[in-house]
Amino acid sequence: MSSPTTATDAQRARWERFRSGRNAALAADYGxxxxxxxxxxxxxxxxxxxxxxxxxxxxxxxxxxxxxxxxxxxxxxxxxxxxxxxxxxxxxxxxxxxxxxxxxxxxxxxxxxxxxxxxxxxxxxxxxxxxTEFKAVPTYDYNPAWVIDGRFEAYPEPVDVPIGTANPLVDGVHRSVGEVVFRVPGVPHEIRLHAEEEKLGALNVTFHDETNGDSTDEWRKVFIPRPRPDGSVVIDFNRTINYPSAFSPYGTCPMPVRGNSIDVRVEAGEKLPQD
Structure with missing residues (x-):
């Protein structure tokens, strides 16, 4: 059985591989x-x-x-x-x-x-x-405390929720398939965030938090692996990433659903590109 230290080392190594892949993808031709x-x-x-x-x-x-x-x-x-x-x-x-x-x-x-x-x-x-001047997206240091257990509560049918986007002339629609529910230290109530479905049953959660406009962009997103059969999920906020609109004024990226907010500073994942 691995020790907590070994487990954390393995998590950090996986996160570092994730970061390398993420930076390489951003630096692609015509990206x-x-x-x-x-x-x-x-x-x-x-x-x-x-x-x-x-x-x-x-x-x-x-x-x-x-x-x-x-x-x-x-x-x-x-x-x-x-x-x-x-x-x-x-x-x-x-x-x-x-x-x-x-x-x-x-x-x-x-x-x-x-x-x-x-x-x-x-x-x-x-x-x-x-x-041409890009090297890497600045991030918070890896923090295992931001790997959080939660649950996914699926809706009977997807619900289309009107949203804004990074371009004020373009409205968007968020196809909510359910809510990701979890707790974070410092918040007395459960957090509930609308989620969209990705390939192979993974989830995409777009959210605000208290770092927005300070050390992070106005909103960010995190992908969550497919929920287990009992609905449980693991949310690794260290893998929170920016939308393209954080890097460019020419994106039409979706804003979070109203109320998709975490009432603390989520000091994990990607920071503002210019930091």
Missing amino acids: WLTLTSFQWLQPEPSDLELVPGLWSTDGTTAFLTASAADGLSFVESGEPVDGTVSAVLQDEESLMWVQFGGEDGRQVVVELAMRADKYAIRTRDNSSPVL
């Missing part, structure tokens, strides 16, 4: 650290910042008009854009549509997105200083 703009498309073909061509939408379809001299090509095929091309998305869908720039013509990828039933583009530039 969240490369966002350089978010721009809505208009009915009339228009110039947009940081990208060639004329862009527009009729409400259901997005259009791009460009000549071969503009240097745009399709991400998927590499074929040049020469003339008018179009794409159709459903709400909340995204498409890495065209690319341009740099020696290989792939420095910038233009993501077409449908948000709040409107078309927008985001430019993703691998030369963004947010990416």
Whole structure:
């Protein structure tokens, strides 16, 4: 039987592997650290910042008009854009549509997105200083006291709860599948937080706490492994991470459901990127 010290060492080692993977994922080509703009498309073909061509939408379809001299090509095929091309998305869908720039013509990828039933583009530039100067997200030190036992109380059916997002022009919906219930030192009552379901039955909990706006971003999230058959869960707040909107003003990341708050300082997980 392992000693508590050995168990904590093993937990810390797993957390360090998690942190390495997290930092590597953030530093990926065309990832969240490369966002350089978010721009809505208009009915009339228009110039947009940081990208060639004329862009527009009729409400259901997005259009791009460009000549071969503009240097745009399709991400998927590499074929040049020469003339008018179009794409159709459903709400909340995204498409890495065209690319341009740099020696290989792939420095910038233009993501077409449908948000709040409107078309927008985001430019993703691998030369963004947010990416090129990135080393790691600052975090609190690993603290085994923030590995907390709790339980999951599933709803009979998922409930769609309206929420805001990091972009005030975009409303969101949180599909709550139940509540994660637990206690933390210093709070006399149980904490109840709405949870969304992820792949393989894991849970995603987006929450506020008393560190927000001080040492952490305005809200963060933590993934919880699939609940056991009896509903019990383990919440490792050391694995709390930032949304992309912590790194960039161009995200449309979901805010927590109203009341998804922990009434103490959760000094665990990721801090503000600039700290």
